[in-house]
Amino acid sequence: MQYNFKKSLFPLLISSLLISFSCNNHSKFYKGMVSSAHPIASKIGLDVLQNGGNAFDAAIAVHFALSVVYPNAGNIGGGGFMVYRLNNGDIGTLDFREKAPEKSFRDMYIDNVEGELKVDDKRSKIGHLASGVPGSVDGMVKIYEKFSSVEWKNLLEPSIKVAKEGFRVTEKQAIGLNNVKESLLSVNDHSIPFIKDEQWKKGDILIQKNLAKTLEEIKKSKRDGFYKGTVAYQLIKEMNSGGGIITQSDLDNYSSLWRDPIIGLFKNHKIISMGPPSSGGIALVQLLHGAEQLETKNYDHNSFEYINTIAEIESRVYADRASHLGDPDFFNVPQKSLTNQNYLSKRFSKIKSNIKTLSVDVKEGSFNGIESDETTHFSIVDKYGNAVSITTTINGGYGSKVVVEGAGFLLNNEMDDFSVKPGYPNMFGLVGGEANSIEPNKRMLSSMTPTIIEKNDKLFMVVGTPGGSTIITSVFQTILNVIDYNMDMQEAVDSKKFHHQWLPDVLIVEENTLSDKLSNDLTQIGHKIVKRKTLGRMDCILVREDGSLEGGADKRGDNIALGY
Ligand code: DON
Numbered sequence: 325m326q327y328n329f330k331k332s333l334f335p336l337l338i339s340s341l342l343i344s345f346s347c348n349n350h351s352k353f354y355k356g357m358v359s360s361a362h363p364i365a366s367k368i369g370l371d372v373l374q375n376g377g378n379a380f381d382a383a384i385a386v387h388f389a390l391s392v393v394y395p396n397a398g399n400i401g402g403g404g405f406m407v408y409r410l411n412n413g414d415i416g417t418l419d420f421r422e423k424a425p426e427k428s429f430r431d432m433y434i435d436n437v438e439g440e441l442k443v444d445d446k447r448s449k450i451g452h453l454a455s456g457v458p459g460s461v462d463g464m465v466k467i468y469e470k471f472s473s474v475e476w477k478n479l480l481e482p483s484i485k486v487a488k489e490g491f492r493v494t495e496k497q498a499i500g501l502n503n504v505k506e507s508l509l510s511v512n513d514h515s516i517p518f519i520k521d522e523q524w525k526k527g528d529i530l531i532q533k534n535l536a537k538t539l540e541e542i543k544k545s546k547r548d549g550f551y552k553g554t555v556a557y558q559l560i561k562e563m564n565s566g567g568g569i570i571t572q573s574d575l576d577n578y579s580s581l582w583r584d585p586i587i588g589l590f591k592n593h594k595i596i597s598m599g600p601p602s603s604g605g606i607a608l609v610q611l612l613h614g615a616e617q618l619e620t621k622n623y624d625h626n627s628f629e630y631i632n633t634i635a636e637i638e639s640r641v642y643a644d645r646a647s648h649l650g651d652p653d654f655f656n657v658p659q660k661s662l663t664n665q666n667y668l669s670k671r672f673s674k675i676k677s678n679i680k681t682l683s684v685d686v687k688e689g690s691f692n693g694i695e696s697d698e699t700t701h702f703s704i705v706d707k708y709g710n711a712v713s714i715t716t717t718i719n720g721g722y723g724s725k726v727v728v729e730g731a732g733f734l735l736n737n738e739m740d741d742f743s744v745k746p747g748y749p750n751m752f753g754l755v756g757g758e759a760n761s762i763e764p765n766k767r768m769l770s771s772m773t774p775t776i777i778e779k780n781d782k783l784f785m786v787v788g789t790p791g792g793s794t795i796i797t798s799v800f801q802t803i804l805n806v807i808d809y810n811m812d813m814q815e816a817v818d819s820k821k822f823h824h825q826w827l828p829d830v831l832i833v834e835e836n837t838l839s840d841k842l843s844n845d846l847t848q849i850g851h852k853i854v855k856r857k858t859l860g861r862m863d864c865i866l867v868r869e870d871g872s873l874e875g876g877a878d879k880r881g882d883n884i885a886l887g888y
Contacts, residue, residue, distance in 0.1 A: 354873040354887030358382055359863035360702035361397070361790075363884045364491055365389035366877075368482045369704060370886045372474070379706040380408070380471035381479060383714055384464045386702050388483040388539060391460075392532060393491055395518065395734060396500055396721045397700040397790060400538070400550065402736040403459035404716030405598045406467065407585060407774045409783060411709030415587075415596050415776070420463025420580035420716075421767045422456030422738045427569040430762050433744040443745050451511045452568030454724040454737035456768060460716060461542060461550040463580040468546075480543035487539060487732075490531035494882045498524040500721060507725045511566065516727045534732025551575040558731040566726060577765070588663060590616060591807060594778040598715075599659065601651040604773030604796050606662050610641045611800040613668040618675060621808040626820060626837060628845045629677035635824035635831055635851070636675040638797055639686050642754075642826035647688035650759030651767040657759070662689075680850040683829035698722070699790030701774065703865045705783070705873055711865075713774035713786045715795070720751060741768035752792035753828050773799045783867050785813075789860040789878070794832065797823045798860035802876075806866065813866035813876030821859040830854045 358369035369386040373379075383406070390398025403422040409415045433448045434441050447453045468476060493501065501524040508519055517532050541549035549555060556575050563570045586605030588595040590612040597605030614637030615621070623630035648658055661667055671689050675681075698721030704712045718724075718736035726735045743756030750756075752771075760769040773795050777785040785806065789798045798821050805816035820837035824830075831851040835858075838846070843853060863883055864876040875885020 352872075352887070353870075354875075355707040356705065357865050357873045357875055357885055357887035358386060358702065358704050359865055359875045359877045359883065359885035360386055360390065361700045361861060361863065361881055361883050362390060362394045363882065364393045364486060365398070365702070366884050366886045369702070370888060371482070372479065373704075373706055374888050375474075377474045377706075378471065378708060379704040379710040379712040380467050381474045382704050382706065383702070383712045384468055384472070385479040385482060386704070387460065387464055387714065387716060388480055389486065390700055390702070390716070391733065392483045392487045392535060392539075394700055395532075396504075397698045397717055399458075399716060399718045399723070399734065399736065400460050400542070401455075401458045401728070401733045402716060402718035402723060403456070403738065404463065404714060405602055405770070405772050405774055406463070407596055407598055407713045407776050409596060409711045409776045409778070413781065415585055417583050417585045417598055418463055418466060418580055419583050419601065419767070420459035420466070421601055421770060422459050422736055423574070423578060424739065424742070424762055424764055424766050424768065425457055425569045425574045426571065426577075426764045428739070428762050428764050431745075432762060443748050448740040448742075448744055449720060449737050449751055450507060450725050452563055452566035452724065452726055452735075454739050455568060455570060455726070455735040456738040457570055457574045457578050458736065459578060459580050462547055462578055465547045466580050466582075476546060477543050480539055484536050484539045484543065487532040487536035490529040492527050493524060493530050495526040496882055498526050498528065504722050504725070508722065508727070511725045512727050514729045517732070518722070518727070532732050534730055536732075538731045538733055551578065555731050559728050562726065562728045562731075565729075586659075586663070588612060590803070592779065593784060593807060595775065596778070597773060597775040599652070600649055600657045600769075601767040602770040602772050603645045603649040604771055604799070605775070606649065606659060607641050607645055607771075607796045608773055608775060608800055609663045610644065610668055611637055611796070612803065613665070614641070614672045614675075615800075615804055615808070617669060617672050620804070623677070625805070625809050626822075628842055631822055631831070631842075631846060632680060632849065632851070633675060633677045634801070635822070636681060637672060638824040639681070639683060639826045640671055640689075642793075642824070643686050643688045646755050646826065647757060648759060650756070650769050654763055654766045655759045678849065682850065683826050686826060699772065699792070699795070700861070701788035701790055701863050703786035703788060703863050705786060705865050705867070709783060711776050711783050711786050713776050713788050715772040715774045715788045715790065717772065717790065738768055741770060749827070754793050754825065755827050771795045775799055775803075777803065785867070786865045787862065788864070789862040791860045793825050794821075794823045794859050797821070797825075798862065802862055802864065813864055813874045817862040817864055817876035817878050823859060832856050832859070834859050
């Protein structure tokens with residue numbers, strides 16, 4: 325996806341642009357690459373790589389850049405997950421997911437209305453009570469301390485400059501800002517940069533002076549610049565003024581965690597992905613097992629048999645997700661059982677390519693005994709061969725819509741990712757139970773699936789996307805597109821996606837995916853088809869046979885992969 329830099333970036337950034345190209349240019353041998361949701365963020369990351377920084381340095385710079393140029397999802401008021409692979413083959417993950425505040429409790433979104441218990445949908449989605457304790461800044465500092473090779477300040481300064489001087493919004497961003505105006509107004513009584521009297525239009529400049537000040541604090545004091553001092557004070561004051569419950573003690577106690585990755589095998593490829601509290605890795609390994617077992621590769625891509633078989637696998641995997649997955653520090657996640665080959669073989673054995681099972685007839689799997697375990701994604705590979713895959717979020721577009729007064733950043737509405745009541749659907753229609761109920765300090769279950777794949781012990785692919793519950797299935801289908809259907813990276817990203825998540829019992833399909841006949845055939849066997857304009861905003865990197873990198877940046881968004 326090409327981008328008109330000259331019109332949209334300020335001079336500083338333009339100066340070094342002529343040497344970088346969109347990575348869909350097949351003839352160039354790229355050795356370092358950044359694929360992200362916004363051209364300025366990709367450029368800032370690329371600059372770090374070109375100046376000798378490694379993939380982790382670039383990741384930190386891109387994360388902060390997205391908090392400025394992609395405020396609907398990029399963040400310092402949210403959280404996320406990183407999966408990494410070093411050039412020596414070492415792998416790991418960092419969980420910087422938000423936590424439920426200490427004052428949260430299981431039924432905090434349930435009201436007793438004249439003797440009847442009713443979920444108040446709104447409070448977990450918008451306003452001060454919707455926010456979990458942010459993890460992003462702690463996460464970036466942890467990454468820095470373990471892997472960084474450059475000065476911290478260099479990773480913040482480009483973003484501070486863009487926040488201070490402003491950047492030109494894209495057409496998609498202008499539409500998004502106009503759409504969110506009323507919700508932003510409903511929870512912010514101070515002036516915020518996302519709101520102006522007239523409509524936003526492409527090319528308008530968004531300046532975020534308060535956010536620049538906050539980033540300055542983080543530049544000066546790292547973790548303490550956010551979780552202590554002025555910014556923490558502003559955050560707590562904001563909470564108190566709007567009925568929120570995050571306290572200084574929550575901020576003091578927040579800590580991101582290094583966790584073991586989920587590892588799976590798919591046709592000689594090693595899948596390295598995120599474990600609980602994300603459901604992504606386990607679900608992805610289950611899905612890939614299903615595709616291999618049922619030999620979906622033998623069907624034409626996106627044909628009747630392919631779509632139905634994949635949807636049947638997806639439905640069973642999401643039924644497991646609803647019952648068995650939650651924060652492993654609070655709930656005994658049966659991780660080994662869920663990815664056990666015998667369990668999975670049995671679970672998928674009854675699937676038929678031409679029969680749709682009603683979701684009421686699909687239950688979560690059971691095991692013997694108990695075991696004693698609007699988002700954005702970016703992928704980076706550096707010239708040394710290190711790879712980083714990060715998905716980060718404030719959940720819905722613009723999160724809780726609350727902008728911290730004086731500090732200029734948006735807070736997440738991640739509390740909605742908990743199961744607020746057993747069986748009650750969240751904003752993505754996902755249901756859950758005890759495993760994902762609200763408890764103080766617990767992390768809400770996620771679908772984020774940052775993933776890295778090895779082939780013959782070498783780095784092969786870095787993948788990920790936003791999309792709520794559809795994240796897992798978009799990552800799954802993109803991997804199948806490359807490995808089973810020999811698509812190149814961009815083709816695999818561009819390719820139309822579909823999604824089934826057990827409940828609700830509907831097949832979500834991107835517009836213009838199905839012919840009338842295919843649509844009729846799927847409806848005939850019981851699928852309820854719901855069309856969606858787009859699914860996912862993938863940012864991926866593929867290592868070709870000759871070792872060069874190919875980016876896959878989603879044209880559904882303003883995403884771009886830049887290499888050198
Ligand atoms: O963690 C999760 O699964 C969700 N909070 C992700 C939200 C998301 O992807 C929204 N973007 N489209």
